[in-house]
Amino acid sequence: MRKSRTVARAALAAGTVLVLAACGGSPTSPSADSGDNADSGPTKAEELYEEIGGLSGQERRDRLVELAAEENGLNLYTSMNADILDSVSEAFTDTFDIDVNVYRAGSETVLQRILQEQDAGFPGNDVVETNGSELGALQKEGVMAQCVAQELIDQVPEAGQSEAWTSTRFNLFAPSWNTNIISGDMVPTSWEDLADPKYDGQLALELGDYDWYLGLTDLWLSEGKSQEEIDQLFADMVDGAVVVKGHTVMAELMSAGQFGVAASNYSYIVEAAKAAGAPVETQPYVSPVIARPNGGSCMKNAENPATAMLFMDWLLEEGQQVIADLELTPAIAEGDALGGAELVAVDSERLLEQGDEWSAKYDELLAGAETIE
Amino acid sequence: MTLTSPPVRAEERTEPTGSTGASPSRRKLPLSPKFFIVAGVAAAIGYLALVPLGYLLWGTFFDAEGFDLGGFERAYGSGRMGELWGNSLAFAGGSAFLSLTVGTTLAYLNVRTAVPFKALFFAASIVPLIVPGILYTVSWIFLASPQIGLLNNFLEPVFGTAPFNIFSIWGMIWVEGLHSSPIVFLLMVAAFRSMDPSLEESALMSGATRLQTLRRVTLPLVRPALLSSVLVILITSLESFEVPALLGLQNGIYVFTSRIYFVFRSYPRDLQAAGALAVSLLAIAVIGVIIARLLAGRGTKTYQTVTGKGFRPRPLDLGKWRPVVGAGILIYFFATVVGPLLVLIYAALLPYYQAPSAEAFASFTLDNFRQVFEMDSAGRALVNSLVLGISAAVIVMALMSIAAWISVRSTIPGRGIVEQLSFVPLVIPGIVLGVSISFVYLRSPIPIYGTLLILLIAYCTKYMPYGMRYATTSMTQISSELEESAQVSGASWWTTFRRVLLPLLSPGIMAGFVYILVVSFRELSSSLLLYSPGNEVLSILIWEQFENGSFNVLAAIGVLMVVALVIMVTIAYKLGAKVGLRED
Known part of the structure; x- marks a missing residue:
């Protein structure tokens, strides 16, 4: 008996919170008075x-x-x-x-x-x-x-x-690789290369890089590829790829030889590892470099x-x-820092407007990533 | 050995109290010090819990237009939800089972038996707790990855190619289970320490085997502690994302927290969907606490092992099992402490990670450690973390000791709610906690925003559930007859609490203190939102190194944290040993 009263009280307390909450607008919804200052x-x-x-x-x-x-x-x-x-x-x-x-x-x-x-x-x-x-x-x-x-x-x-x-x-997204594992013919020279089955079990993608996904899709669309072709390229990339969370962990695991190629690490993180002596490389850059x-x-x-x-x-x-x-x-570059590679920027406006959609699409895409044994 | 009094079941020894008999204090005027203390503590808990809970529920069920359940559809609408929950439950259940088995076994051996290598227990019980999850997990990748795992290399001649694969559900359970076993260990140590061994001795005298005794007497007596452990570990593993993200994703094992991760990355942040996911955790937690209360309530006396009859916890002789158990402990110690720690030290000495070789050893350097010591804010951050960790641990354990009395011992109406509320922060995502606290204090006339105090409030809120578990578990073991004797002898409620209950609670309070102190050093999600320039804490520096991509500097910080906290916890134990129950 006492127990059921306790439950009832807990429910009552929760209800009170809800009622109190209802008296105001949600603190988490986009604020109604944004732009007030203007x-x-x-x-x-x-x-x-x-x-x-x-x-x-x-x-x-x-x-x-x-x-x-x-x-x-x-x-x-x-x-x-x-x-x-x-x-x-x-x-x-x-x-x-x-x-x-x-x-x-x-x-x-x-x-x-x-x-x-x-x-x-x-x-x-x-x-x-x-x-x-x-x-x-x-x-x-x-x-x-x-x-x-x-x-x-x-x-x-x-x-x-x-x-x-x-x-x-600009933060640059460029493919990077472990030089002990990847050399000669295996070094990627274009973004399309990453879809090649020769990288099965060697290619890593990052869990949160939907901005890279959007940037690369836009790039390929602008080059005249159809959406089906692009979907196929990404599907081939994901097929046999591993998913890693965090760019630092990605670089560390690649240095250690856990996998050979990272599709979308930030170039500065890989450069830092290289400067410390790790067997990793980003250059020659796969052109165009995708910049955020x-x-x-x-x-x-x-x-x-x-x-x-x-x-x-x-x-x-x-x-x-x-x-x-x-x-x-x-942002205001003098000379050629990218060794002849072009630079394409991710569309910030679109990232903002359609971020949800792209994040969900990327999530779905990665869910297809297959098991490595 | 002769028993001086006939063995009796614990429940026969104490007079029933609670609903049947009003305690003397209830007849006093309500405006007593007791009233103020109890009301103050209840109000503090209510306040700490309701701020983030209100914010979460408000954000989940309401948008700018009013009541809305769209978040639930976005959170659970995905076709993969069944699979995600399946993976999550398997992972959480497995981890809970592993940490419960390991933590309880170790605690029992440590407290109740004359086991060898007792000093190792201490290290084994806190080191996995100190090492930040991400470092612990990556160390395991270096140990047991099929591609680069050191263990796999060593054992290949014996077991063939890659006997271990850390990138599997078993690997996830192994790492999470070991990483959280200290929570169980600390909780169970406190429970076993407060247990009268004469009950087990009676069972043995009456002809029960050791195993029967364990199953029929020992384990049932610590059921509240076991239940608390299961509850805490289940929920923390359900929420955990570090281990599933680093180990599961490589093999396409997705858990439902990966949904929360994606939901939080978008703008505007879909707090409705994130909240909808958190609400299911809340439901699990509420049901869990109710079950725990029902069980503990049913046998108010069943679990009371600290009674008026004096006892000395005496270690059990293991006999011929001593070498076997000793070997088991060594193996466990190597698996959870030495292995990962060696990998961390190894990584901290290298400019970048590489498999051990003559070349690698030749490149050993102290540069990573030097970088840590050269950081401008390192000293300040360490001091801030210390101040916050100790204050949060003291405040939480003080509040929760009284809260545990309210919940377990008092007859105050609504006492169950105190326990429920204290558990709430466990299910609130760290970022929601941070946002709700900043929401309140940005509007508060008292200038708390931008000071260290706001971090203290966040830490107290976040660690309240753990403190409450530690305190109530100990409280259920203390017989009410002790309190009654004190009151009959004329002691006031406050004197009784201070002089009788508090010392008896000390094993639980100590365990909770150590736990909070250690984990507060790595609290990041709300610290990152709430700190301000000059108020950096250690976890912020760790995060900065992580963002910089300096994994090896991170390993150096991890090693230094282990050293610093082991020293501090040793001091805490030495001080703690001066009060409460003593061993021989």
Whole structure:
């Protein structure tokens, strides 16, 4: 008897929660008041972006340095890797003597944190620097303002230009291989190669790389392949492939010889392993290299808007060299870093609009991955 | 050996209390210190549990337009759902069975028998707990992969090609089961330590064999602890994604958490679908807790082994089985501790992983360790992790000791809800926990957001279920006659609790403390969302190395964590040994 009362009470408690919950809108549904900032007139930060937007060149830089000196450093939220970030923030601080407070997390977590803070009107960050698709989501929420000098935006490839953010660097997806296992004829020279049965049991795909899947599909469509042909190529790729979660684990297992070829690792992770002496290689690159834009922007409710602008300008000028020195791919590229290979960017807008669909399709595709024995 | 008193069943020894007899304290004015303490603890638990639960349910059942069940369709609509659940249940059931068998056996041998190599138990019980799941799993890939596994290489001449395949459901069960066996071990050690050996001795005297004694007397007496273990392990393995992702996916074994993974990757995050998946875990948990309560409630006295009659836990002589058991322990120790740890140390000394060879040994370097020590924030992160780990462990165990009293011993109406609520955070995905906490404290007038305190709240919430399991398991073993004697002698409720119950609970409290301290060092999902610049914790640094692709630096951090936590836990045990039940 007592037990059934306990159950009833538990049910009652759960019911109360539901009723209380019903009194408000869902905290997890896209916020109804997104873009609120835009409706209630421009913020102070936006006014500053507007005012400085009219300036260019040295005049702009001088004015920003002057204004930034009166602000309290820079609050940056980013998904840059720690070693890249250390170099970037150190160089910025050395140049302007401005402290950089950094919150670093995965791109999805950075997005989640900003959405939560903006929803509560909490000005946590001045600048966000993260993956293109997350920036696209923030653009949709209307919380960022374009703050980069137009002359710099014009130099960025079109795939890296957007209404409210600007690309600062590209992450490259390229096939990589273990040179002890794969050599001579076995080295892949085109994306289509990966569908070849000779890689059965040797090819690895990453669990979350649906952006790569979308990028490669678009590339093949633009080359005139039909959807059936593309589906067949992917099906052949997955046939006999293994699925790995995480790019770091992927590189480590490939170095160790667990499999010979990784279809879609980030080139910088493989390069790092190679620099440590691991028998791995990404070059000559399979052309075209599929690139995913990463970028940044200033927040509409930034507390240090001049510093934010200064940082974004700097990142697209002097900062580009810092990025290039780290063997990464800056958005404003000089010379030929890819050894003649072309670069095709993943469509960020489409990734944002159809992300769910592509993620589900990729999931379904991988589910067909066969057993290796 | 002569028994001074005739053997009696535990239930015959205690006076029934609870619903039949009102305890003296109930007649007091409600506004006593007891009232405030009990109400305060209940409110704290309710608050900690309801924030994420409310958020989860709200997000699952409502969208901007109102009540909506679309998430369930998206979560369960897939044609593969049956297969996913099948795999998940096989994996979770297998892991629970393995960790239960291993953990209970080791705990029994450790506490109740004169087994050799007792010092090894200590290491075996916490090392798998300290090593982050991803490192533990990858070490097993290096040991037992058909392609590159070291064990497979060593054993090939004996058993033929690749006797082990870690990329199978058995491999998944093996790794997850071993990784979670310390939870069971700690819980069962506490239970066995509080058990009067005279009951077993009576059985043996009456002619029962050792096996019969074990089956008919020992195991039934620790049923609440066994049940708690099964419940916790089942749910944590159902939620676990590290092991299935690294070992199962290679062979196309998908579990239902892989759905949650995909659901969380999309934007806008489909919290409705993720919540719908979490709700089924919640249902399993609620049913599990009800069953546990029914069983424990049915024999309020059956499990009470700490009674007014004094006892000294005396180890059982193993006789001719001693060498066999000793060998078994050595094998277990090598499998769970030495093997994976050696692989980690080996990886930490290499610039990149390669199979052992003269060349590999020649390239040994301390660079990875140097990199760890050169990290700017490493020292600060270690201090933050220590402060958070110890505070969370102390707060949770303090709250849960009182909560266990409310749930097991009191006659307060609605006491069952306290236990149910304390269990809720176990089924809340880490990221949902983080988001719900930031949602509340971004709007709170008290400036907690952006401080270490918000992480402490997250940790206390997350580890409450474990603390509660450890505390209630011990509480069910303590006979109410002890409490009554204290009260009859004029002690207040608070004095009784502090001077009688708390020392008797100490095996369980100690186990819970160690568990929370150790696992809080690797909490990532909510830490990552809630930390702020300057408040980094160790798990964030580990994650950064992971993102950098520096697996070998990660191995170095893992090795250092094992060293640091083994030292700390040793200190904790030494301090803990000064109170409570003592062995000879």
